[in-house]
Amino acid sequence: xxxxxxxxxxxxxxxxxxxxxxxxxxxxxxxxxxxxxxxxxxxxxxxxxxxxxxxxxxxxxxxxxxxxxxxxxxxxxxxxxxxxxxxxxxxxxxxxxxxxxxxxxxxxxxxxxxxxxxxxxxxxxxxxxxxxxx
Numbered sequence: 001x002x003x004x005x006x007x008x009x010x011x012x013x014x015x016x017x018x019x020x021x022x023x024x025x026x027x028x029x030x031x032x033x034x035x036x037x038x039x040x041x042x043x044x045x046x047x048x049x050x051x052x053x054x055x056x057x058x059x060x061x062x063x064x065x066x067x068x069x070x071x072x073x074x075x076x077x078x079x080x081x082x083x084x085x086x087x088x089x090x091x092x093x094x095x096x097x098x099x100x101x102x103x104x105x106x107x108x109x110x111x112x113x114x115x116x117x118x119x120x121x122x123x124x125x126x127x128x129x130x131x132x133x134x
Contacts, residue, residue, distance in 0.1 A: 025121035026055025027062060043113045050103040051120055058097035059122055062089050067117040077106035
């Protein structure tokens with residue numbers, strides 16, 4: 001009986017994936033080092049980034065995660081609604097959604113010579129896929 005229940009559960013999960021598929025993130029992100037300088041004996045590094053919409057429709061909101069961000073000094077063209085736990089596009093993007101193929105330029109400065117681990121996906125998708133940070 002137990003094996004039959006397990007088998008049915010596996011079949012149902014497989015059918016759900018076959019019918020609807022797993023939602024895939026349609027945003028990609030690429031960051032490159034733009035500048036580096038010393039300030040009071042501390043290395044500061046500026047990274048410029050582009051989020052690109054590779055999906056099939058416009059996107060108003062993103063789930064941007066800047067992991068290992070203890071050295072984060074500044075960001076631009078993204079905002080945090082929760083004190084740095086996650087970031088989103090800035091408010092004007094709600095009036096002008098990111099069209100298919102379009103890029104949203106943003107960036108950050110860290111008090112370090114290392115890039116942040118950046119993960120970007122549409123807001124609402126569970127387990128966004130990691131994008132290369134550099």
